[in-house]
Amino acid sequence: MPVIVDYTFDSAELKNPDGSLLTNLPRGASIVAGPGPRKAVDLGGAPAIDIDISSIDLPLENLYHVKLFFNLDGPFEGHQILAQSDRIPFKLGVFGRSPTVYLEASTCTTVGSWQSSTDHEPVTPGEWHSADLIYDNDTLVLFLDSRAIACHGFGRNRSLAFDPSARTVSVGGLNASTRFHGRIACFSLSTDLPLELRTSCLRQRETPQWNITTKLETLRPYRDLGEEFGDMTFLNHLNSYLQPYRQGAIVYHEGTGAFEMLLPVYLRYMALSQPAQDSLGHLISDSLPSEGEGHKSAFHGGAIYCNKETEAFEVLGQNYKDYSATGGPHSWGYPLDQPLPVNNGTFQRFEKATFYHKSGCKCAHEVHGPILQAFVSTGGLGKWGFPHSNTQRLDVDGHKGRDVLMSNFERGSFYWSESTGAHAVQGKIRQKWQTLGGPDMHFIQELGLPTTDEIDVPRVIGGRVSGFEQGVILWYGEREEMKVVYPFKIFIEKLETTRSTNCSAANANHLYFTVILNEGESTVFCQRYPKNEGFGNKECLEVNEELPLVLKPKPDVKISLTVDVWDAHPKEHEHVGTWVKTFDTGNAWEMTEDGGKLSSGAFGKVKDIQLAVRPEIG
Numbered sequence: 001m002p003v004i005v006d007y008t009f010d011s012a013e014l015k016n017p018d019g020s021l022l023t024n025l026p027r028g029a030s031i032v033a034g035p036g037p038r039k040a041v042d043l044g045g046a047p048a049i050d051i052d053i054s055s056i057d058l059p060l061e062n063l064y065h066v067k068l069f070f071n072l073d074g075p076f077e078g079h080q081i082l083a084q085s086d087r088i089p090f091k092l093g094v095f096g097r098s099p100t101v102y103l104e105a106s107t108c109t110t111v112g113s114w115q116s117s118t119d120h121e122p123v124t125p126g127e128w129h130s131a132d133l134i135y136d137n138d139t140l141v142l143f144l145d146s147r148a149i150a151c152h153g154f155g156r157n158r159s160l161a162f163d164p165s166a167r168t169v170s171v172g173g174l175n176a177s178t179r180f181h182g183r184i185a186c187f188s189l190s191t192d193l194p195l196e197l198r199t200s201c202l203r204q205r206e207t208p209q210w211n212i213t214t215k216l217e218t219l220r221p222y223r224d225l226g227e228e229f230g231d232m233t234f235l236n237h238l239n240s241y242l243q244p245y246r247q248g249a250i251v252y253h254e255g256t257g258a259f260e261m262l263l264p265v266y267l268r269y270m271a272l273s274q275p276a277q278d279s280l281g282h283l284i285s286d287s288l289p290s291e292g293e294g295h296k297s298a299f300h301g302g303a304i305y306c307n308k309e310t311e312a313f314e315v316l317g318q319n320y321k322d323y324s325a326t327g328g329p330h331s332w333g334y335p336l337d338q339p340l341p342v343n344n345g346t347f348q349r350f351e352k353a354t355f356y357h358k359s360g361c362k363c364a365h366e367v368h369g370p371i372l373q374a375f376v377s378t379g380g381l382g383k384w385g386f387p388h389s390n391t392q393r394l395d396v397d398g399h400k401g402r403d404v405l406m407s408n409f410e411r412g413s414f415y416w417s418e419s420t421g422a423h424a425v426q427g428k429i430r431q432k433w434q435t436l437g438g439p440d441m442h443f444i445q446e447l448g449l450p451t452t453d454e455i456d457v458p459r460v461i462g463g464r465v466s467g468f469e470q471g472v473i474l475w476y477g478e479r480e481e482m483k484v485v486y487p488f489k490i491f492i493e494k495l496e497t498t499r500s501t502n503c504s505a506a507n508a509n510h511l512y513f514t515v516i517l518n519e520g521e522s523t524v525f526c527q528r529y530p531k532n533e534g535f536g537n538k539e540c541l542e543v544n545e546e547l548p549l550v551l552k553p554k555p556d557v558k559i560s561l562t563v564d565v566w567d568a569h570p571k572e573h574e575h576v577g578t579w580v581k582t583f584d585t586g587n588a589w590e591m592t593e594d595g596g597k598l599s600s601g602a603f604g605k606v607k608d609i610q611l612a613v614r615p616e617i618g
Contacts, residue, residue: 002192003190004191005188005190007186007188008186009038009040009184009186012025026048026172028047029046030044032183035128038069040069042182043171043179043180043182043183047172048081048179050170051169052167053087053167054168059160061137063135063137063192063193064088064189065189065192065193065197066090066092066133066187067130067132067133068083068186068188069130070082070129070183070184071126071127071184072125072182073126073181073183075125076096076098076101077097079178081170082131082171082172083169084173085166085168085170087164087166087167087168088169088189089114089160089161091107091116092104093105096122103123103142105150106140108161109157110157111157112220115217116152117140120150129144130146131144132197134193137158138154138155138214139151139153139205139210143197143200146196146197148201150209151210152217153211153214154214155214157217157218157220172184208241208252211252211258214258216250219286223260225245225246225249228244237274238277239254240282248265251282261283261287262287264306265295268312276316279316280301280314281302282300284299285298294307294308302317303324305335313336313337315339316346317339317346319364322357322365323350323364323366326366332350333353334350335349336349342381343358343386345386353366353369354367354368358386365407366387367387369391370405370421371405371414371415374414374424378453383411384410384412384426385411386410387409388408389406391407403418404417404439411427412424412425412426415450425454426454427464429466429475432473432484447468447469447470447471447484448468450467452555453466455555457585458586460477461477463475467556471486472484472585474585485589486617487550487551488589489546489550490612490614491546491612491613492543492544492563492611493544494543494609495563495565496539496607497511497539497565497567497577497605510537510568511566512530512534512566513529513563513566514563514566515527515529515561517547517560518560519554519557519558533568534568546614550616553585557584558583558584559589560581560582560583561580561581561583562580562581563580563581563609565577565604565609576606578604579600581600589613591613596614596615597610597612598610598612598613
């Protein structure tokens with residue numbers, strides 16, 4: 001039996017045409033003229049008309065139809081119920097304040113609480129209106145004057161919460177605060193769908209409202225966005241509809257469907273400029289779980305990320321593609337700010353890295369860790385340009401078991417290891433270094449990793465020098481001259497003096513000398529030659545002594561050699577002279593074209609000291 005209630009309010013004794021469901025008007029209600037030839041009941045704030053339908057079997061399908069005519073008498077304010085039932089779950093009412101009074105319908109499914117569908121076109125107090133409320137399988141549709149004005153989809157959570165313990169259908173409000181102060185005519189409740197309304201119901205499934213509410217209800221068992229928080233708006237530049245809720249929003253586009261955003265992502269999205277929203281494009285996913293307790297919403301052109309430790313920020317374009325492809329939040333953490341334009345490109349900071357993209361380039365690249373710190377502190381994009389590679393771990397010959405990281409930029413490369421730190425190599429020095437094997441130390445001539453950034457060469461205009469683990473490379477600017485200086489030893493070849501005044505014509509000098517080596521402020525070697533007494537009666541010594549220390553050239557450290565010469569006599573020792581020689585970038589540690597041969601020349605009573613600087617390769 002599809003028709004459950006069919007009241008026409010012709011008299012104070014109310015019943016169906018077949019005489020069933022007999023009841024009486026409540027105290028305070030009266031029969032009055034209705035629309036056209038119909039009669040109506042003027043509730044005027046009287047208690048509801050309770051119709052006992054407990055004898056009626058509950059519907060086997062998710063389908064019902066409520067229809068009535070109503071008239072709001074005079075000014076209106078508040079929320080009043082036209083009809084309601086828990087046995088077949090529905091509520092139909094009006095709310096607002098004259099002149100903006102709206103029709104509202106709601107139902108309850110087995111998942112969640114009562115959900116409503118609201119008209120956004122006001123009804124007119126003092127005029128008769130028809131209202132139809134239909135629930136068809138998974139969709140609630142509200143009609144005003146035979147025109148569909150609102151709908152609510154329930155998706156797979158569509159089963160109605162029929163209440164077998166409830167007994168009545170009520171015309172009017174059950175509570176004093178919701179009683180209806182107006183007239184109602186021709187109330188009916190059935191489990192059949194009128195033919196003339198079926199097409200309109202089907203068309204509602206094509207509307208943005210149906211798609212948005214269906215998504216809302218589909219999510220509800222595990223993610224409740226709460227009540228509507230404002231009207232649905234049309235995003236003209238994206239041809240999309242957006243409905244805000246207390247805990248987020250749902251966006252619908254005909255080509256992609258309806259997807260939700262959680263509140264932090266929605267707030268960030270609404271704070272974006274229209275060009276930034278255009279760059280993101282259409283929303284293409286619901287909120288997705290991300291690393292830790294974070295989440296993201298994916299768009300055609302990027303995503304918005306958020307977790308409890310960071311604000312929500314968008315990641316766009318090529319930065320988004322390569323950020324996602326290289327591990328996203330798992331590898332690099334969450335974005336710390338929005339993408340920023342710089343030098344014909346963009347960059348964006350993340351918790352563990354910064355991504356850079358130059359306009360027109362196919363890839364964005366990340367820089368992280370100590371290399372990122374060194375890159376930023378030494379001039380960043382302005383000095384080094386955009387990265388040409390991600391920061392990558394190298395398999396360096398000769399360094400098995402050691403972490404070596406590298407990033408290439410337009411105007412240089414940065415290398416890092418725990419022992420050397422992060423340093424840049426650039427220009428002509430980088431070219432020379434790479435021809436010698438770069439960071440490898442597999443062959444004896446290779447220099448290893450950089451240990452300093454490139455700096456000026458003292459006393460050489462335009463000269464530059466970089467330090468490496470096994471030496472330095474010097475570039476002499478306009479002269480285009482390159483010099484590689486490896487670790488070296490000093491070999492003292494010869495010492496020649498004049499005859500001491502304390503020596504007789506028959507005796508020569510009885511010489512000895514002390515050698516001192518300093519690296520910066522530190523003394524690294526000190527020894528007397530010979531260790532006892534002197535070399536005998538000689539004014540010219542073939543010393544041929546190699547100092548045992550291997551000295552590593554460093555661009556920012558001077559090495560000084562002191563040779564202090566004495567003549568040992570029985571009566572007293574006579575100072576013959578002191579020679580101090582400095583080795584640094586300014587003189588290329590004396591690795592000159594003559595093979596590192598040095599001569600002191602005459603000083604004091606010393607005619608000459610000859611020594612050689614000998615590279616120690618490997």
